[in-house]
Amino acid sequence: MKKEALDIIQKSLEGLTATWRMDALPDIEMEVPKNEAMGDIASTVAMRLSKLLKKAPRKIAEEIMAEINKKLSAPAEEEGPCVFDKIEIAGPGFINFTFTKEFFLQELETLLRDGHSLLRTDMGKGQKIQVEFVSANPTGPLHIGHGRGAAVGNALCNILKAAGYDVQREFYINDAGLQVKLLGRSVHARYQQMLGNEVPFPEDGYHGDYVESVARELEKHSGTAYLNRSFDECGGSITEQAYRMMLESIASDMKDFGVLFDRWQSEKELHGQGKVEQALDALQAKGLLYEKDGAVWFRSSQFEDDKDRVVKKQDGEYTYFASDICYHKDKLDRGFDAIVDIWGADHHGYIPRIRSVLEAFDLPKDRFRVILIQMVTLLRHGVPVQMSKRAGTFITLREVIDEVGPDITKFIFLTRKADSHLDFDIDVAREQSAENPVFYIQYAFARISSLFRQANERRVFNTEHRQLLEKTDLTYLKEDEEISLIKKLLHYPMVFEGAALTCEPHRITYYLQELAGLFHAYYYRHKIITDDTGLTLARLSLCRGVKIVLEEGLGILGVSAPERM
RNA sequence: GCGCCCAUAGCUCAAUUGGAUAGAGUGCCUGACUACGGAUCAGGAGGUUGGGGGUUCGACUCCUCCUGGGCGCGCCA
Structure with a gap:
């Protein structure tokens, strides 16, 4: 079109x-x-x-x-x-x-014949693109904000893949820093307390219930092996085990949420392989590092940043930023043509420095993109639930998935532009009613599926796809609602292209709601299965077209398209 | 103090990257089931796009100032 x-x-x-x-x-x-x-x-x-x-x-x-x-x-x-x-x-x-109407009918026929392939593009031309998302500290369960990042990242990857990119989905594990050690300390203290050794709890320790669960697991595996031993003595082993458990729980949360990663990159591993040093050497070779006040600095102000940043502290330790330099260089070394980072919006201040790093390593500006995920406010009974990871008062992604299901959760996360606040009303999400836009779309899909079941059961039509196509004369489609519906179907590639270009999955969400709306209105006003065989076949074909596009769109969003509800 | 983001119908949000008469959902009001799935459909009311100024054929969108909110500004991670 x-x-x-x-x-x-x-x-x-x-x-x-x-x-x-x-x-x-x-x-x-x-x-x-x-x-x-x-x-x-x-x-x-x-x-x-x-x-x-x-x-x-x-x-x-x-x-x-x-x-x-x-x-x-x-x-x-x-x-x-x-x-x-x-x-x-x-x-x-x-x-x-x-x-002309003839043109629209011809386009519909093409859609029916080519199906999903027509709805995708080759914009990416096979370019390698890496999308890094979620990347939570393995110091506690994933919360609802991570869930939003996961939903957006997942949908974006689906979009890019359908747009002809060679996409890699990656989770970066911040496992090198003090935070993981603090998790170890927290678990160590809870473990001691649980077994009667009243040690003080670390000042900034993690207070969530999950820390006790980890301590209990530890006891199950190792009994009293660590009892009455100081953190200095046995902390390494405890931290390692606690970290493993957290990582496993994160991985299983993601799996149950329906978000899979191609690769999990450990920060610690980058250090272990000496890659952090190598990355800094590479900057050194470009004359982009210098010493001042006993520390080593990166000349990020030569690029996008407003000031230079420390990469190696006075005490000889690397900063977190040094890991980030290394990690992003590593991405480039792995041969990606473009890089997308999905971060929490509170990290927006880091964009200039990372941008500087990538420019320093000669990645053109337009090949790097940061998607910021704005905060999610969880509402229960209309009241915001305050969340603090340290204090241990937060709603986990796991709880939300268990309570409302992965489909609805994902969909709600995708009903807003990523960079705007989102109110997640858990009571509305739980209600399986008209208030819930996911059902509206899924219902349209299920309804069409039901039509085909009806057609097969009650009539003698063979609605198997290819045969339906061969027997159908689409010129029976004459109603205004039918032409509008066809036009809407043909808009999908443009909506999709826009979503891919801007990295905005929510555009597809809105489109699907509109498409489902047109379908419901059409269905209500016109009977699909009638005594007129030619008309019935034509209408069923149109429904098939709607079904194909709904399935494609829902698939992109990572939401299921059920034949029955 | 400096920087980034946001402000659109009562509420939650869109608006084709600067396009034509700013649209959905929800809530409110009024209607539609002897129906292929009513988890649906039709209609109504609801707006000076926070405010002022500017840029041009054209501004919710870009620039500037103001107001009000969120978040950043570490040799923390």
């Missing part, structure tokens, strides 16, 4: 570049007008050229129109139905295209 209009404009512009004395063609943007009366797709190219050509946009549009008419009146090279019903200039200089 976009392609046809784009082609004709492009060809017309080619004929005009000489008279306009232009070297190159401008980017031609196409958009779907809000109002159906303004046609099916519109180009703003005349307005955009106005500044450049110093001419009124309408005048430019008229010149383009004249050229278009010339092309269209030329004898058609290919056979087939007429594509354009009308093309007209409107408003300040829009060129509006209205397609």
Whole structure:
């Protein structure tokens, strides 16, 4: 749909570049007008050229129109139905295209024949792209904020993959720092206390119930082996075990949430392999490190950052930033063409320094992108639940999944732009009612599935996909609702392209709600399975089209498409 | 104090990267089941896009100032 209009404009512009004395063609943007009366797709190219050509946009549009008419009146090279019903200039200089019904039916047929492959693109051209997300400290269970990051990251990876990128999903484990040690201390103290040795609890220790669970596990495995022994004596082993358990629980949470990673990268391992030093050496070789006040600094202010950053402290220890330098260099060394980091919004201050690192290692600016995930406020009985990881008062992702299910949870996380606050009302999410938009979409899918069951059971139609296609005459589709529904289906590739370009999965969420809405309205107003076999087959085919797109979209979001509910 | 993000219908949020008359859901009001799944559908009310100024053919979108919120600003991780 976009392609046809784009082609004709492009060809017309080619004929005009000489008279306009232009070297190159401008980017031609196409958009779907809000109002159906303004046609099916519109180009703003005349307005955009106005500044450049110093001419009124309408005048430019008229010149383009004249050229278009010339092309269209030329004898058609290919056979087939007429594509354009009308093309007209409107408003300040829009060129509006209205397609013929025959064209829409032909496009629907293509969708039915090619199915999902038509809904994907090759924008990425096989480029390797890495998406790092969740990357939680293994010092406690995942909370709801991690869940949002996981849902967005997962959907984004699905989008990029469908857009032709070679995607790698990675979880970075911050296991090298003091936080993990603090977990070990906390578990050590709880373990002692549990067995009657009243040691004080670490000042900044983790207070969550899970620390006691870990201590109990420890006792199950090792009995009283660590009792009455100081942290200095046995802390290493305890920390290691506690860390393993946390990591396993995180991995199983992700698995049950339906989010899988290709790779888990340990920070500690990077240190162990000497890669941190190597990364710093590489910066040194570029003359980007210097010593001051007994510490080693990175000249990040030469790039995007407002000041230089310490990478090696006075005491000789590396900073966390040094690990990050190393990690991002490692990503580049692994041959990725582009890198996406998904972080909590509270880390936004780190963007300039990481950007600096990647620039220092010669990654072009536009090949790195940070998606910020804004905070989630959990509401229970309409009241925000305060959360603190240290104090141990927080709702875990596990609890939410168990309570409302992974599909709904994921979907709700994807109903907002990533970078805006999200209220997660757990009572609404639990209600399996109309208030819950997931059901609205899934219900449309289940309804269509039910139609096909009905058709197979009650009638003699063979609705097996290929046979349905062969027997169907789509020209039976004449109702306004049917044409609107077809148009909506054909919008999907544009919505998808937009989502991929901007890395915004929520666009697909909104689209699916609109599509489901049109379907429900159509279904309510028109009977699908009627006594008229030709009409029934055509309508079932349209439903099949809706089903294909719903399935594709839900799949991208990581939400299931149930045949029955 | 400096920097980043946000402010849109009563509430929660969209708005095709600067496009035409700013849209959904929910809530409220009114209607539709002898129905292929009513977990649905139709209609109504609801707005000076926080405020002022600017940029241009055109601004919710970009610039600037103000107001009000969130988050950052460590040789912590």
